[in-house]
Structure formats: structure tokens, C-alpha cells
Amino acid sequence: MSQDRSWQRYWRFLTARFRRDVDEELEFHIAMRARELEGQGLSADAARREAERRFGNRTDVRQRLERIEKRRGLRMTIGFHLQELFQDLRYGIRSLRKRPAFTLMTASSLALGLAATTSVLSLIDSWLLRPLPGAHGRELIVIGASNQATGSMIARMVSLPTLRDVAARSDLFVDVAAERVEGAATRRAATDLAEPRIYLGVTGNYFSVVGIGAAAGRLFDAEDDRQRQRVLVLTHRAWTERYGADSSLIGSQLYLNTVPYLVVGVAQKGFAGTEHVIVPDGFVPVGGVAGFNPSAGGLDQARGDGWFGLFARPRPGVSLPQAQGGLDLLSQQLTASYPELGDGYRLEAVPETRARPSLESARGTTAGAVAFSLLAFLVLLTAIVNATNLILAQGSTRRGEMAVRQALGASRGRMVRQLVTETLLVSLLALAGGWFLARAAIAGLSSIPIDVMGTPLEWGISIDGRVFLMALGITLLVGLVAGVGPALVASRGQLEQRLREGGRAGGGRRAHRARGALVVAQVAASLIVLVSAGLFVASVDRAASVDLGFDPERVLALRFDANLAHQDEAAARAAFDRIERAVRDLPGVEAVAWSTAVPIEHGSDGMLEARTDATSQANRAGSLSIMSAAVGPGYFEVLGMPVVDGRSFALADDSAAPRVAIVNRRAAELLFPGRSPIGQTLRFSLDGPPVEVVGLTETSRYLLIGEAPRPMIYLPVAQQFRTLIYLVVRTTGSPGLAMEPVRSAIVSVDRDLAPVRMSPLADIIETSVNGMLSLRVAATAVSVIGLLAMALTLVGLYGIIAYSVSERTREIGLRMALGATSWSVTRSVLAQGGRLALFGIGLGLLGALLVTGVFGGLLVDVNARDPLIFGSVALGLAAVALGSSYLPARRASRIDPVKAIKTDG
Numbered sequence: 001m002s003q004d005r006s007w008q009r010y011w012r013f014l015t016a017r018f019r020r021d022v023d024e025e026l027e028f029h030i031a032m033r034a035r036e037l038e039g040q041g042l043s044a045d046a047a048r049r050e051a052e053r054r055f056g057n058r059t060d061v062r063q064r065l066e067r068i069e070k071r072r073g074l075r076m077t078i079g080f081h082l083q084e085l086f087q088d089l090r091y092g093i094r095s096l097r098k099r100p101a102f103t104l105m106t107a108s109s110l111a112l113g114l115a116a117t118t119s120v121l122s123l124i125d126s127w128l129l130r131p132l133p134g135a136h137g138r139e140l141i142v143i144g145a146s147n148q149a150t151g152s153m154i155a156r157m158v159s160l161p162t163l164r165d166v167a168a169r170s171d172l173f174v175d176v177a178a179e180r181v182e183g184a185a186t187r188r189a190a191t192d193l194a195e196p197r198i199y200l201g202v203t204g205n206y207f208s209v210v211g212i213g214a215a216a217g218r219l220f221d222a223e224d225d226r227q228r229q230r231v232l233v234l235t236h237r238a239w240t241e242r243y244g245a246d247s248s249l250i251g252s253q254l255y256l257n258t259v260p261y262l263v264v265g266v267a268q269k270g271f272a273g274t275e276h277v278i279v280p281d282g283f284v285p286v287g288g289v290a291g292f293n294p295s296a297g298g299l300d301q302a303r304g305d306g307w308f309g310l311f312a313r314p315r316p317g318v319s320l321p322q323a324q325g326g327l328d329l330l331s332q333q334l335t336a337s338y339p340e341l342g343d344g345y346r347l348e349a350v351p352e353t354r355a356r357p358s359l360e361s362a363r364g365t366t367a368g369a370v371a372f373s374l375l376a377f378l379v380l381l382t383a384i385v386n387a388t389n390l391i392l393a394q395g396s397t398r399r400g401e402m403a404v405r406q407a408l409g410a411s412r413g414r415m416v417r418q419l420v421t422e423t424l425l426v427s428l429l430a431l432a433g434g435w436f437l438a439r440a441a442i443a444g445l446s447s448i449p450i451d452v453m454g455t456p457l458e459w460g461i462s463i464d465g466r467v468f469l470m471a472l473g474i475t476l477l478v479g480l481v482a483g484v485g486p487a488l489v490a491s492r493g494q495l496e497q498r499l500r501e502g503g504r505a506g507g508g509r510r511a512h513r514a515r516g517a518l519v520v521a522q523v524a525a526s527l528i529v530l531v532s533a534g535l536f537v538a539s540v541d542r543a544a545s546v547d548l549g550f551d552p553e554r555v556l557a558l559r560f561d562a563n564l565a566h567q568d569e570a571a572a573r574a575a576f577d578r579i580e581r582a583v584r585d586l587p588g589v590e591a592v593a594w595s596t597a598v599p600i601e602h603g604s605d606g607m608l609e610a611r612t613d614a615t616s617q618a619n620r621a622g623s624l625s626i627m628s629a630a631v632g633p634g635y636f637e638v639l640g641m642p643v644v645d646g647r648s649f650a651l652a653d654d655s656a657a658p659r660v661a662i663v664n665r666r667a668a669e670l671l672f673p674g675r676s677p678i679g680q681t682l683r684f685s686l687d688g689p690p691v692e693v694v695g696l697t698e699t700s701r702y703l704l705i706g707e708a709p710r711p712m713i714y715l716p717v718a719q720q721f722r723t724l725i726y727l728v729v730r731t732t733g734s735p736g737l738a739m740e741p742v743r744s745a746i747v748s749v750d751r752d753l754a755p756v757r758m759s760p761l762a763d764i765i766e767t768s769v770n771g772m773l774s775l776r777v778a779a780t781a782v783s784v785i786g787l788l789a790m791a792l793t794l795v796g797l798y799g800i801i802a803y804s805v806s807e808r809t810r811e812i813g814l815r816m817a818l819g820a821t822s823w824s825v826t827r828s829v830l831a832q833g834g835r836l837a838l839f840g841i842g843l844g845l846l847g848a849l850l851v852t853g854v855f856g857g858l859l860v861d862v863n864a865r866d867p868l869i870f871g872s873v874a875l876g877l878a879a880v881a882l883g884s885s886y887l888p889a890r891r892a893s894r895i896d897p898v899k900a901i902k903t904d905g
Contacts, residue, residue, distance in 0.1 A: 026062065030055055092422040105795065106387045107429040110478060112788050113383025114434030118463070118471045119441045120376035124369050126461045127356045133270045135211025136313055141320065142274075142355040143176075143310035143327065147344040147607065147625040154348050156180065156309035156359050157607065160286070160300045163203070163310055165330060166347070172318055172326045177202065177209040178308040179274055182284065183561065183756070184256035184292050188243075192255075196756050197281040199232075199256070200273050201289040201296070207233075207267070209311055210274065215239075217250040217265025220285050228287035232261040236269040238281040256284075257292035257563050274311060276356040279458050293563050295723055304340035304609065309359060311352070323349050340609045340685060344625055358769075371854045375532055375782060378525040379789045384478050385518045385525075386796040391423060420480065427479035431471060438471075439463065448777065516836055519793075519800050523840020524847055526786075526793040527877055531848040533786035534869040535862055536779035539706075542861040543775050548765075549700025550599055551640030554590075555728055555761040556735040556742065557598050560753060562723035567753070572723055575750045582745040583729060588738055590730040593638045596722045597629035600771045601764045603702030605629045605722065610713060611683045612671055624670055626711045627702060630720035636662075636697060638730045646678040646695035653716040660716065662695035667711035682713075691715075705771050706860035728761070735760040775860065790877070794884045801833050801888040812895050822893035829892050833885025834878075841874050 030051050037047035052058075096103045131137040143166060144154040158166075160178065167176040179202040186197040204225030212219070216239070220231050232254060234243070243249050253260040261284065273280045290297040314323050327347040335345050350359070446459045560579075562572035576594065584592050596605035604627035611624075633649050636642065643662065653660055661682060668677040682691045699709045717725070731738045739758055747754060765771040805812070812825055852864045 026055075026058055030058075088418050088421040089425070091418065092425050095422055096425060102390060103426060103429070105799075106390045106426050107433060109383045109386040109390070109792055109795065110427060110430030110475075111433030111437060112792065113380035114430055114471060114475065114478075115437035115441060116379040116785050116788055117376045117474065118434060118438035118467065119445075120372050121470060122438065122442055122463045122467050123445075123461050124373060125464070125467055127276065128353050128369050130353075130464075132210060132274065132352060133212070133268065137210065137352070139313050140210065140352040141312050141314060141323065141349045142352050142359055143312055143347055143349050144355075144359045146346050146348055147341075154350065154359055156307055158308045158310050158347070159303055160203075160308065161303045162334065162347070163308065165334065166310060166312070166327070169326055169330065170315075172315060172323050174313040174315055175205055175209050176310055176312040177206040178286065178310050179203075179206060180286075180308045181275060181278060181280070182289055182293060182296075184563075185258075186281065187255040187258075190255055190258070190260075197238075198278055200275065200280045200283050201286045202283050203286050206283065206311070209313055210271075212271050213268045214265045215268045216247065217263070219265050219267065220283075225285040225287045228290070229285060230259065230261045230288045230291045231264045232256075232282050232284055234263060234266050234282040235272050235280060236266055237272060237279065239266045242281065259292045261288070261291070274309075274352070275358075277358070277458055277460055294568075295563065303338050304607070307606075309355075312349070320349060320351065339611075341625070371532070371851075372778075372781070374851060375529050375785050378529050379785050379792070380474070380478075382522050382525045382789045382792045382796075384481060385522045386792045386799075387426070387478070388481070389518050389522075389796050389800055424476070424479035427475045430478075431475040434475075435468075435471065445777070448773070516800070519796055519836045520840040520843060522793040522796045523837055523877065523881065524844035526789040527841055527844030527873060528848045528851050529782070529789040530786040530873045530877060531844075531870055532852060533779070533782040534873050535852060535859060535864060535866065536775070536782045538866065538869060539859040539862045540772070540775045540779045543705050543772060546701075546705065546861060548599065548705070549641060549698055552599075552761040552765055554731050554733070554735055555638065556731060556738055557601065557757075557759060557761045557764060558727040558729070558742070558746075558755040559598075559757040560725050560727065560755055562725075562753065567723075569721060569723070572753075573721065575753050576725070576727075578749045579727065579746050579753070582749045583727065583742055586738070586741050586745055588732050588741075590732050591634050591638045592727060592729045593635035594632035594717050595629060595635050595726045595728060596631070596717065596720070596724070597702075598726050598728065598761065598764070599639070599700060599702055600705060600768055602726070603627070603629075603770075604712075605720075608684045608713060610667070610671060611685075612680065624667070624711060626667055626713050628713045628715060630715045630717040630722060632717040635714075635728065638728045641697055641700060643695045643697055645676065646693070648695055649714075649716045654718040655721075657719075659689055659691040659719060660694045661691045662697060662714040663693055664697050664699045664712040666699040666709045667713055668696055670711055703770060705765065705775070727755075735762075790880070793877075794880060797833060797836065797881055798884040798888065800836075801829060801885045802891075804832065805829060805888045805892045809895060812892055816895065825895075826889040826893045829889035830882060830885050833889075834882055837878055837881035837885075840881075841878055844877075845870060845874060 030048075033051035033054065034044070034047040037050050038044060042050065055061075132140065143158060145157050145162075146154050158178070163176060163178045167173065179200045182199045182201045183196060184199055186195055204220060204222030207213075207219045208221075214233075215236050217233075219233055220229065224231055234249075239245055239249070249263050250265060251263065253262055255261070267283070273283070284292075286296075286299065289299075312323075314320075327349055331346045334347075335341050442461050442463065446461055448459075560576070562575070567575060580592055580594070583589060597603055606628055608626050608628045609624070610626045631649065633651055633653075636648050644665075646662070649660070649662070663671065663677050671677065671682070672680055677693045677696055680693045682693060683689070684691065697714075699712070701707055702710055702712060729735070729738070729742065743755070743758065767773055812820075816822075816825065848870065849865060
């Protein structure tokens with residue numbers, strides 16, 4: 001029979017006595033009443049029966065009293081355990097205060113690991129796990145499209161006619177809505193100074209698809225969209241921060257590009273749209289967007305234009321693969337019916353949380369999240385291992401203390417609980433430090449400015465209650481994992497043996513092997529993280545020196561939007577001509593040119609279906625869905641993008657001249673394999689006019705700094721005019737010094753058409769998410785994580801070697817007394833550290849080969865298994881590990897043999 005726990009025996013003892021006491025008390029009451037009735041003349045038997053009748057059911061009374069006593073006993077038990085807990089806490093605090101070095105090192109190790117893990121978890125939670133607010137936020141999927149021009153990248157380039165085709169699949173979707181980003185100069189009064197703001201143009205069913213309500217006023221609906229109403233719904237954030245939650249604003253007007261829009265309501269608090277990092281001021285019906293943006297007119301009929309993202313609610317029971325199967329069939333039908341979409345056009349669906357921070361990054365987001373989560377958990381693992389080693393070492397030195405406590409009557413369970421309580425206290429201290437460090441890290445990351453196409457973005461990272469609970473759970477788990485094992489080791493063994501050993505024993509060979517295995521795990525985890533950091537740092541270096549295909553130095557990019565001044569095409573052309581002449585005449589300006597796209601920031605103006613043979617719709621050979629941009633004369637010279645064959649555009653290539661185009665080498669290879677593109681003819685629709693290829697440029701980087709070669713076609717800006725346009729300026733000196741003179745020159749000729757953005761192109765590449773920013777942030781984050789892991793590893797390795805030396809003081813003293821030299825002692829200690837480091841490095845190299853495979857799509861021109869990086873990190877970590885073993889080895893070589901032999905340690 002298993003031995004009962006002490007509290008169980010105690011409870012049974014108390015309850016058994018209680019039942020006897022109750023029975024005796026009940027019998028006493030009945031006997032006294034019977035004696036009283038006998039005095040009134042009843043016989044003894046009759047008095048007894050009457051007394052029992054009047055008393056009632058004895059069993060019910062006993063059960064009520066037992067329930068009362070059980071509650072009292074439970075309160076006593078809880079009070080007893082709380083008293084013991086407070087005793088453990090007080091003793092633990094006193095014990096930790098007596099060992100400040102151990103407490104600080106252990107808590108700091110765990111705090112660093114928790115900070116890294118919490119920061120990464122907060123980023124992943126904010127971007128990939130936290131659903132949109134709204135009744136249907138968890139159900140939503142995002143539908144974009146990919147084609148040959150964008151390769152495997154999914155983009156928001158679905159048109160409204162295609163939206164209607166998708167929505168017609170009622171067997172798959174409950175409802176489908178669309179949105180796209182719009183910019184507008186905003187005024188509260190017609191005479192106020194305009195401020196550029198971001199809005200989302202959305203279909204009338206947008207709010208019902210997401211499941212959003214109104215915080216004030218009303219939301220617009222499908223009828224407002226159909227009637228092209230000029231109405232506006234503000235975000236709760238814009239309403240409160242920009243307009244002071246002024247209730248009078250609802251029902252009044254705001255001016256978007258000088259056009260009045262009626263503010264009908266405010267969206268519910270916490271909802272800022274479905275573009276994760278873009279924070280819009282409000283929402284406008286798609287049908288009403290053309291009011292302030294004339295270029296949006298006719299979008300509801302333009303099959304090949306639109307640049308919308310779709311949000312759909314799948315029907316209950318329809319899985320994502322089933323929805324994708326239906327979209328694949330629809331894609332085939334659409335490309336057969338509408339050649340302008342291109343052969344490679346494919347509708348693709350991803351969960352809404354996967355489409356963050358942008359749909360274009362959907363394919364790499366999950367891999368990146370997994371990779372960074374793994375690295376963060378490796379750091380946490382290193383921290384746990386380090387803390388466990390320190391606790392094991394401390395536990396071994398406290399074996400004498402444990403023996404004395406056991407001799408005084410403490411059970412092994414009581415001692416284990418005390419040691420675990422101390423570890424949990426250290427873990428809670430680490431939680432406080434880790435939480436502070438994580439908040440500081442997130443605040444630092446959020447302070448980094450980012451933008452896309454000139455639009456300021458927000459990181460959108462926050463730590464909420466779920467992340468705190470996750471961090472708390474990790475902390476408690478760490479406390480138990482790092483505390484129970486060492487506590488069992490410290491309290492293990494026979495009392496007499498531990499009393500004889502006192503504080504000398506270190507736990508034996510098994511404890512040494514356990515601590516050694518933990519250090520090996522630390523070294524392995526550290527190497528994996530350091531290799532990952534090396535890959536990202538190398539990727540940044542390669543990206544910084546990669547051949548972009550153009551020269552961004554001394555180039556200034558200015559973005560204009562004629563819609564903000566509400567100018568028609570003729571007025572805008574005239575204004576742009578005046579601006580060009582004014583800027584060209586400035587001192588220090590070498591050349592200027594117009595373009596509808598700028599590499600990396602806004603690499604393409606749209607998609608074209610380029611065909612080399614338009615004689616038959618059935619003959620689709622040679623068609624290519626291709627990115628395009630309209631550029632003016634001198635564009636290639638300004639960007640240092642030479643035309644390697646044929647000619648560049650000239651002033652004569654105006655709207656009255658024959659249509660011409662320039663293609664890049666990748667497009668020429670796909671459209672005209674084995675032939676020169678010069679003189680070849682293209683068409684962009686079956687019945688469109690012929691377009692002659694007059695020039696060939698090298699392939700550049702257009703959308704992403706690390707992208708694969710993409711086909712590109714350029715058209716004369718005079719033949720493809722756009723109201724949203726860039727002026728690129730090459731200067732003789734620093735472009736930053738030319739910004740103010742350029743701005744002044746523009747204002748002097750057209751005050752209403754000021755640039756909405758002006759920045760050196762080199763700075764755009766550095767600060768853009770599509771450029772160097774994401775790579776630098778990733779490299780910095782991984783490097784910090786790697787340094788943390790290495791620091792924790794070195795502390796752990798130093799600690800175990802130093803502790804081993806302290807345990808072997810007598811042994812080393814005896815060896816030196818018998819003739820061992822200082823060098824032989826140093827060598828033996830270094831060999832111990834070297835063996836641990838070597839095993840850890842070997843294990844880490846195998847792990848790194850497996851882990852870094854997921855980084856392939858996140859690196860630029862770097863092999864995820866680069867042998868040079870693997871070898872350099874391994875050699876560097878080995879050298880540093882040996883260095884961390886040198887100090888304990890040097891201390892061991894200076895031990896005084898006489899003192900060592902006399903010591904108890």
C-alpha cells in the first residue's frame with residue numbers, strides 16, 4: 001500500500017475524531033431530553049422514543065455538522081498552506097539577498113531571453129495572429145493576383161469586374177468586398193490649408209463583410225456606392241486625434257482635393273482599415289472616389305485596371321484549399337475570356353493575417369515569422385540552460401544546508417518546494433526586467449520611420465494582455481523547469497552521507513555530465529543564432545553593393561499629384577512644363593525628367609498585356625503580362641540607366657507621333673527570344689495600335705531590392721500622361737542641399753502644385769520597406785539576438801568551468817604537490833572547456849544547416865548555407881569559448897598546493 005501523504009493522514013485523523021465527538025454530543029442531548037421526559041411520568045422506553053422523535057433525524061444533523069466542519073477544516077488547511085507559502089517566500093527572499101551575484105546573473109540571463117522572446121512574439125502577434133476587430137475578423141481571407149511580371153509575388157491588382165466574378169461564386173463565399181488606398185489633400189473649410197491624408201476607397205458592403213459597426217453616425221452601404229455618393233466615414237482615431245471627437249463634424253463637410261464630402265459617421269473604435277501598416281483617416285465609397293480623383297472614373301468597367309485587394313468571407317465549411325480551387329478555375333475562365341489579364345494571371349487567396357504587413361509579402365511572412373520565432377526561442381533556451389546551470393551549481397553548494405534542514409525534520413518535498421520557490425522568485429524578477437527591456441525594444445523599433453511610395457507607415461506593434469499572459473506562462477514554466485531538476489539534485493542522497501560531505505560535494509559525475517550537456521546545448525543554440533545573424537549581415541552588405549541597374553546617387557525624386565490641386569489634364573501638363581523649366585534652370589541641376597514610376601519606391605505604373613502577334617485571339621504565343629511606366633526624355637540619363645541598343649525617348653515622341661516603347665533585356669528575352677527587339681512591333685490589346693520598340697535597357701531592380709529579374713516596358717510620358725507623376729532631378733552636388741532651392745522654384749511658378757514628397761533617391765532606397773530598411777532591421781534584430789545568445793553562452797561556459805575548478809581545488813592541489821606544472825593544470829582546464837565547446841559547435845552546425853534553410857527567400861544574393869559564414873562563426877565561437885575558459889584555467893594554475901590540501905572545498 002502506498003504511503004499516505006501527511007496532510008491526508010492528518011485530515012483522516014481529524015475527521016475520525018470529529019465523527020466520534022459529534023456522535024457523543026448527539027447522544028448526550030437525546031439522553032438528557034429522555035431523562036426530562038421520564039421525570040414527567042413517561043416510561044424509559046417511551047421517553048427515549050419521544051426524545052428521538054423530537055430531536056429529528058440524527059443522520060441529517062450529523063451531515064450538516066460535518067459539512068460545517070469540512071468548510072472550517074478547508075479554511076484551516078488553506079490558511080496553513082498560505083502560512084507555509086509566506087514562510088517560503090520570506091526565506092527565499094532572505095536567501096537570494098545573501099547571494100546577490102547569483103541572483104543578478106540568473107535573473108539577468110532569464111530577462112534577456114524573455115525580452116527577446118516577448119519582443120518577437122509581440123511582433124508576430126500584432127502582424128500575424130491578432131484578428132481584425134469586427135464580428136467576422138477571424139473568418140476573412142484576402143484575394144490578390146499574381147502573374148508573369150510579378151513572378152510568385154501576390155499583389156493587390158484585382159479589378160472591380162473581377163470582383164463581381166468572384167462574388168458570383170456564392171457556393172464559395174458569403175460576400176466579397178474590395179478596397180484600395182487613395183490620397184487626398186484634406187481641408188475642413190474651403191479656405192483652410194490643405195493637408196495630405198490617406199483614405200481607403202471601399203465597396204459599399206465593406207463594413208458588413210468585416211463586421212464593423214459605427215461609433216457615431218452611420219456607415220455608408222451598397223446604395224451609397226451605387227449612387228456614387230460623396231460621403232465619408234472617419235476612423236475613430238482620426239476623429240479623436242485630428243478633430244477632437246467633435247460631434248458637430250458628423251453631418252458637416254470635409255474637402256478632399258477641393259471637393260466637399262459629407263461626413264456621415266465614425267467607424268468603431270480600434271478599426272483602422274484592412275491595410276495593416278497604413279493608417280487612413282477614413283473611408284470613401286469606390287463609386288464616389290472619382291469625385292476627388294478623376295483618374296478613378298470608369299474603374300467599375302475596367303477589367304485590366306484597378307489595383308484592388310479583395311476581402312471575402314468563405315461560406316461555413318469551405319476551407320482555404322477549396323476556395324483556392326474555385327479561384328483557380330475562375331482564373332482559367334477569366335484569362336480565356338479577357339486576354340488583357342495575361343496568360344499567367346492567377347487569383348490567389350491567403351488568410352487575412354497572412355496578408356500582413358502587406359499582401360505582397362505574404363509568401364515570405366510566414367517563413368520570416370517562423371525563422372525569427374525559432375531564433376528568439378533559441379535565445380530563451382540558452383537563457384534557461386544558463387539559469388539551470390547556475391541553479392545546479394548553487395544547489396550543489398547547498399547540499400550541506402539541505403542535510404541540516406532534513407536532520408531538523410524537513411521532508412524532501414518541503415526542501416524541493418523551498419528551492420522551487422526561490423527559482424520562481426528569480427523568474428518573476430526576470431519577468432519584470434524582461435518586460436521592461438521588451439517594451440524598450442518595441443518602442444525603439446516603432447520609432448524607426450518607414451514609408452511606401454511616400455506614404456508614412458506605422459509598425460503597428462503593441463504588447464497586449466495575451467502577450468503578457470504568454471510571457472507570464474513562459475516565466476512560470478521556466479521557473480519550474482529550471483528549479484525542479486536542480487532542487488531534486490540538491491536534496492537527493494542519504495542524510496548521513498550528506499552530513500559527512502557537508503558542502504564539499506558537487507553532485508557527482510551525473511551532475512557534472514548534466515551541467516556539461518546543458519553547456520553543449522547553449523553553445524549549439526548560440527552558433528545557430530550567430531550563423532543566422534551572419535547570413536543577414538552578409539545579405540545587407542550584398543544588398544548595399546548589389547547592381548541596381550541604375551545610379552541613385554545625386555538624384556532627387558519629387559512626387560506630384562495634380563488631383564490634389566484638382567487640375568484637368570491640359571492644366572496639369574502646362575503646370576508640369578513650367579515646373580520642369582524652372583527646376584532645369586537652377587544652378588547645380590544637371591538634368592531633369594518626368595516619370596510615373598521610381599525604382600524601389602513605386603517601381604511600376606501598372607500592368608500591360610504585351611503581344612507580339614495580334615492577328616488571332618486564339619494565338620496567344622508571345623503575350624506577356626508586363627510591368628510598365630511612362631517616362632519622359634532624359635529619364636534614363638538622369639537615373640544612369642543607359643539605353644544599350646536603339647535610342648532613348650525624344651521630345652518628338654508626343655501624343656501626335658507614332659507610338660513607341662523601350663523594353664528591358666528581360667522583356668526582350670521573353671518577347672523576342674533570339675532576336676533584336678529594335679524595330680519589333682508590340683500591341684497591348686487585340687485591336688490596339690502598333691507600338692514600335694525603339695530602345696533596349698539593362699534589367700534593373702524595380703519593386704524590391706532583392707527581386708529576381710522582371711520584364712519591364714517604358715512608354716513616352718507624353719503618350720501615357722498621368723496626374724500622379726514624379727520629377728527626377730540629377731544634381732551636381734548633394735541632392736539634399738538642392739531640396740530647398742527646388743521647392744522654392746516650384747512654388748514660384750505654381751503655388752497650388754507643391755510636391756507631396758521630395759527626397760533623395762538614395763535615402764528612399766535606405767528607408768523604404770522594399771529597399772534596405774527591412775533588411776537592416778532584420779539584420780540588426782538577428783545580430784542583437786545573436787550577441788545575447790553568445791553572451792549567455794560565454795557566461796554559462798565560464799560559470800561551469802569556474803565552478804569545476806572550485807570543486808577540484810583539493811585535487812589540483814594534490815596534483816601540483818605531486819609535481820604537476822602550472823601549464824599542465826591550465827591545459828587540462830582548457831581541454832575541459834574546449835571539449836564542451838567542440839561538441840556544442842558540431843551539434844550547432846548540424847542544427848544551423850536545418851534552420852537556415854527557411855531563410856532562403858529573405859536573403860539577397862547570399863547562400864543560406866554559405867560555408868564561409870558557417871566556418872567563420874564556428875571558428876570565432878571556438879576562440880571566444882576558449883577565451884572564456886582561460887580565466888578559470890589561469891586561476892587553477894595559481895592554486896597554492898598547501899592551502900588547497902587543507903581546505904574543505
